[in-house]
Every structure is written in C-alpha cells, then in structure tokens.
Amino acid sequence: MRSTGSRYRVFTDDQWERIESLLPSNTGVRGHPFRNNRRVIEGIAYRFRTGMPSRDLPREEFGPWQTVWKRHRRYAGDGTWDRVLAQILAEADAEGKIDWAVSVDATIARAHQHATNTTRPEQDTGAGSNHKNLPWHEVEPSGHGIGRSRGGLTTKIHQAVDGHGRPLAMIVTGGQRNDGAMLTELLAQIHVPRLGRGRPRTRPDAVIADRAYATGVIRSELRRRGITAVIPDKRDQAAARKRRGSRGGRPPGLDTDAYKGRNVIERYFALAKQWRGIATRFDKLAITYRAGLTICAILTWLRLMGDTP
Incomplete structure (x- = not known):
C-alpha cells in the first residue's frame, strides 16, 4: 500500500472506503478474486488525470497496464x-444537497490522433440513434462519438449539472452535433x-440554458414535462417577432435572476478539463x-460530501 501522500493517488482513503463496496464483487471472469483492486482503480483515474498512454502507467504503482485497461473497459461497458x-x-439527494435548477450546455474536446485511427463514417452524429432503448454505457456509436467540425476531429460533451455546478448526467457525441438536438436525451439520463x-427523481424543477437551446420544440417539451425553461430568446427570433408587431405574439418569459446562475456549468467544464485525459x-x-x-x-460529489478538506 502506498503512503497517503503519494503523488500517484487520486482517491483519498475516505473516498475509496466510500466507493469500494459499490464496485463489483471481487471475482473476476473465471471466479478468481481481484487482487489490489484499489491499485487498478487508481491507475484508471490517474491515466485520465494525466492523459498518459496506458502503456506508460508506472508498473510499480499500478501493476500491469493491461490489467488497468481491461478493468476500465469492463467497468465502462457494464x-x-x-x-x-x-x-x-x-x-446526496436524501441529504438535500442537490439543487434541481439544472444547467445544461456542451463543450468541445479535441480528439488526439491516438483516438481517431479507427474506421468511422463521415459526419457521424455519435448519438446512438439506433440504440435509444439502451443505456448509454452499452452503446458504442458507429463513429465512436468523433465528428468533423471547424476545429477538426472533435468530441462534444453534453452535460447537465445541478444549481451548484455538480454533474448529474453526461452524453458524448461527435463535435458537429447540435446542442439543442441532444437536450431530450441528456435530460433522460438524469436518474437519481x-x-x-419511491420512484427515482428524473425531472428537474427548471432547465437553464443558453440561446442554442431556444427553439419552440424544446420549450414545448419542457412545458409538457412541467419544467420551467430559463432560456433567453434568440436575437433573430426576437427581431422577427418585433417586425410582425401584434401578430408576432408574446416573447417567452425569462427569469433573469435565475439565468445568472447558468455560469455554474462553465465552471464545471473548467474543473473537469483539469484532467488532461478529458480536455483532450x-x-x-x-x-x-x-x-x-x-x-x-x-x-x-465525494469532495462535496466531506471526504476532502
């Protein structure tokens, strides 16, 4: 066991104690017990934090890199x-720590050449559109969630966070995928x-989003589900409404005070991208x-719940 101050450690002792019992039983594929499970999990997290290739993981700290990769692939797929x-x-919800005024947005991550040397169709959406009845962790999109946009080959992370900027759900698509087109599927991933x-909590009190989500379809869907839409009107839509005068109808309402809280998702993206394996x-x-x-x-979430200072 490494010392508590090891620079290779991602989880604290308290954090590991909290999740250890939530991981699968200590039996492998053939019934042999997993050995040094924490060491392997630390290797998975450390690779994302540093962005290093799996083959370069220090063997003396994490064991064989093949074991780290296989465990990660297994836990990702199941x-x-x-x-x-x-x-x-x-x-967290039982303790009242989730703010259900949910902010949504998307951010781009450049795809390194190590991620792109696979066969994929041009302009694949990466949305798993043929597998909507399956959980996202079971769906490997035909294009592997990599698409060609202005920035080249990129991945887009669609994220929903609570009112304090803590993550609730995420989806990975190709970089050219429209933000608003993925909102319904993103909200469907919220499952607490x-x-x-009682039934799981799946419906936010409000959805806070920028103008990329300002469509009539999205507003109607949120209204149908009883969710308050805190989304500003697009400038061209407002101008068209003004030109039509009384025939243009009323502009959608906007709670400007609530909208000021939308920046929490930008702050979370900045936090998550401190991990180099996520930023790229x-x-x-x-x-x-x-x-x-x-x-x-x-x-x-573990940091919030008192596991780190």
Whole structure:
C-alpha cells in the first residue's frame, strides 16, 4: 500500500472506503478474486488525470497496464461507474444537497490522433440513434462519438449539472452535433434513485440554458414535462417577432435572476478539463471516454460530501 501522500493517488482513503463496496464483487471472469483492486482503480483515474498512454502507467504503482485497461473497459461497458454515481447521487439527494435548477450546455474536446485511427463514417452524429432503448454505457456509436467540425476531429460533451455546478448526467457525441438536438436525451439520463421507497427523481424543477437551446420544440417539451425553461430568446427570433408587431405574439418569459446562475456549468467544464485525459480525448471508444467523465463526476460529489478538506 502506498503512503497517503503519494503523488500517484487520486482517491483519498475516505473516498475509496466510500466507493469500494459499490464496485463489483471481487471475482473476476473465471471466479478468481481481484487482487489490489484499489491499485487498478487508481491507475484508471490517474491515466485520465494525466492523459498518459496506458502503456506508460508506472508498473510499480499500478501493476500491469493491461490489467488497468481491461478493468476500465469492463467497468465502462457494464455500467459500474454509472451505478456508483447513481448511489452517490441518491445519498446526496436524501441529504438535500442537490439543487434541481439544472444547467445544461456542451463543450468541445479535441480528439488526439491516438483516438481517431479507427474506421468511422463521415459526419457521424455519435448519438446512438439506433440504440435509444439502451443505456448509454452499452452503446458504442458507429463513429465512436468523433465528428468533423471547424476545429477538426472533435468530441462534444453534453452535460447537465445541478444549481451548484455538480454533474448529474453526461452524453458524448461527435463535435458537429447540435446542442439543442441532444437536450431530450441528456435530460433522460438524469436518474437519481431514492434511498427508501419511491420512484427515482428524473425531472428537474427548471432547465437553464443558453440561446442554442431556444427553439419552440424544446420549450414545448419542457412545458409538457412541467419544467420551467430559463432560456433567453434568440436575437433573430426576437427581431422577427418585433417586425410582425401584434401578430408576432408574446416573447417567452425569462427569469433573469435565475439565468445568472447558468455560469455554474462553465465552471464545471473548467474543473473537469483539469484532467488532461478529458480536455483532450485519447480514448478510441466513446464508452471508455465517457467512463472517465463519470469517474470525474463521482470525485466531484465525494469532495462535496466531506471526504476532502
């Protein structure tokens, strides 16, 4: 066991104690117990924090790099990290620590050449449109969530955070994918179980977003679900309404005080991108890259819940 002050450690002792019981049982594929499970999990997180290739992980700290990669691929594909995050969110919600005025936005991550040497169709949406009935961790998009935009080959992270900027849900698509087109699917990923009896919480009180989400379809969908839309009108829509005079109808209402809180999602993006493996995508598979985002989200909530100073 490494010393508490090791520079290779990502999880504190308290954080590890909190998630250890939430990970799968200590049996491997053939029934052999996992050995040094913490060392392997630390290697997964450390790789995303530093952005280093798996092959370069220090063997004396994390063991064989193949073991680290296989465990990460397994946990990414079977939904392990999503289940860990769901449990932590359930505990936070039970303690009243989730602010349900949810902010949504998207950010671009450049795809490194190590992530792009795969076969993919041009302009793939990366939205898993043929697999909407499956959880996102089970869907590897045909284009691996990498698309060609103005910045070249990029990935787009669609994120929903609570009113304090703490992550609730995320989706990975190609960089050219429209922000507003993914809102419905992003909101569908918000799933916070109850610790006791009752249905999971899936509906925010409000959705705060910028003008990229200012469409009639989005406003109608939020209204149908009983969610307050805090979204400013597009300038061209406002100008067209003004030109039509009384026939233009009323402009949509906007709670300007609530909209001031939208910057929390920008602050979370800045925090998440301190991990170099998130700021630049090195993973070939969208599901393993998204798993890194989920690990970052788990650590964000663990810090809130008193595990670090």
